[in-house]
Amino acid sequence: MSESSRSGARKVSSIDLLKWRLKVYRKAVKNFWIDYRRSKSALAGLGVIIVLILMSVFPQLFTTYDPYEIFTRPLQPPSLAHVLGTDDMGRDMWSQLVYGTRTSMIVGFVASFLSFLIGIVVGMVSGFKGGIVDAILMRITDFFLSIPSLPLMVVIAFVLKPNLWNVILAITIVVWTSPVRVIRSTVLSLKERLYITRARVLGDSNTRILVRYIAPNVLPIGFATMVLAMGWAIPSEAFLSWLGLGDPTRVSWGMILYYAFARGSFSAGAWWNFIPPGLMLLTVVTAFTMVGRGMEEVLNPRLKST
């Protein structure tokens, strides 16, 4: 067989390979969904998250009021006009809740996506390289795990200017350790698999092994940790805002709680001012945890026992 025909055959097969790969991925997603569908709580969580995403993208669909506009006298209890009453400045509570969803979702998504990226890079390098690199990276994560993370987050947010990006940065610095650990341990177990040894014997470079064989197997579990990290990042944003360190130009659930706590509608017993945002937070955290757990259970069969 001549050299040219050989490379020609390869070109054809590379397109086929791509098609074949897409087919494999589609099938994997389909299989994932079939397994995922079995868990009722994971489905319920997914439903809640879809509603919340809709709320944050199209808040106008859920409320007709502007969250910043002052409508009536302050601290009106719930009525037909204002379903959840008004706050201490006479602004509609329900529309503040709806618009607050956007802040929570943005902060939660960006912070956990950044942690996911850090987790993928640091976890894969650390798990695959081993040796001194692994030791140094793991010492750094150990350090972050052995100091109190939430006070650290507060101090970082306090030192920086209060805006959305700094809040995200402060949260990311605290959240990134758990994806790193999960991904590193997954890589460590993958590294011992036979097909990795085979690829190595066939002369594949480290980068190629990482990209071709390790990454596709690590990404799904990485996504699961990212969803779980959202369940951490969203209440963390609320905590920072409640301390008065959130972005003052944006409505958020934590900000509503901050105003309720610091400006006296809490002391005045106006329950419609502080119960609803907390219930929203509770729902969001439960939903993301259920989806994350559901994903983990499908992807990591060892968890199914309980």
Added chain:
Amino acid sequence: MRTYVISRLIQAFITIVIAFAFSFFLFRVIPGDPTMAITGDPRLPAATKQLLRMQFGLDQPISTQFYMYLLNVFQGNFGVSYQYKVPVSQILGTRLLNTLILLVPATVLSVLLGITMGMMAGWFRGKRIDTLLTSAAILSWSAPSFWGGMVMIYLFAVYFRFFPTSGMMGYNVFNSNWWSNAADILYHALLPMITYSAMYSGEYALVLRNALSGVLSEDYILMARAKGCTGSQLLRRHALKNASLPLVTLIGMSVGHLALGSITVETVFNWPGVGRLFYDAIFYHDYPVLQGAFLIFTVGMILMILLVDILYTYLDPRVRLR
């Protein structure tokens, strides 16, 4: 064994030094002029500024400043509070005592409650009581603790008036004897303690439930059942011993909750501890106090983890033999 303890001690010491260094550089990032932070006066003359900078050693090179900082911090000198105008260490001393009065019983209570809930849920796995307890645990785990505190105050102090809304002592008990003071403090501490346990026991319950149901599905449990063990015998002799290792993990987890719990619960209940101090320091931009409280939290957590790790080696022979 001894070498393990010594190496862990050295490790903890190094972590503390790094944390101190970290905190130094973190507070160095603060935008703006430090003399502004001290006086709060934008019209300050340049000469006064220069004098202040010299007094606080801000004209020294950063390496000298860092060395001085480490020297001071290890002697317990965290500077002078902007808000109270007294040394930070002086404030921290009493505040730390108040925090311990509240959090030590609260932690014990939360762990006990978590164990009880987890054991019942694990034992009656799949039954209605398990569903009930597990849902309660998930609720407790997902609710933000500062919000939980606000709800508890609204329910039990404002609506039902069972407990005082805030503070550590009432005003009517001064000049009375030690016992009535203690009783008053306990009366004020009760609702914060209950809140703390309600917020954190859920996570412990979930961990213990999973551990216990894992153990209960083992073959030797089936064997014991076949031998004719009754329910309580089975639980005491075969299941609990094997599910007790997560208990130590659980104690470690409870250490991790202390700092956050102190900040949220003390703030909501206006309990004069380190957590409330931390909150007030943010509110008044009191940098030295904020740094001092942060370092106290950090050192406390590192030492507690050290303690748990050493405890672990006594309880788990596998660690000891390594």
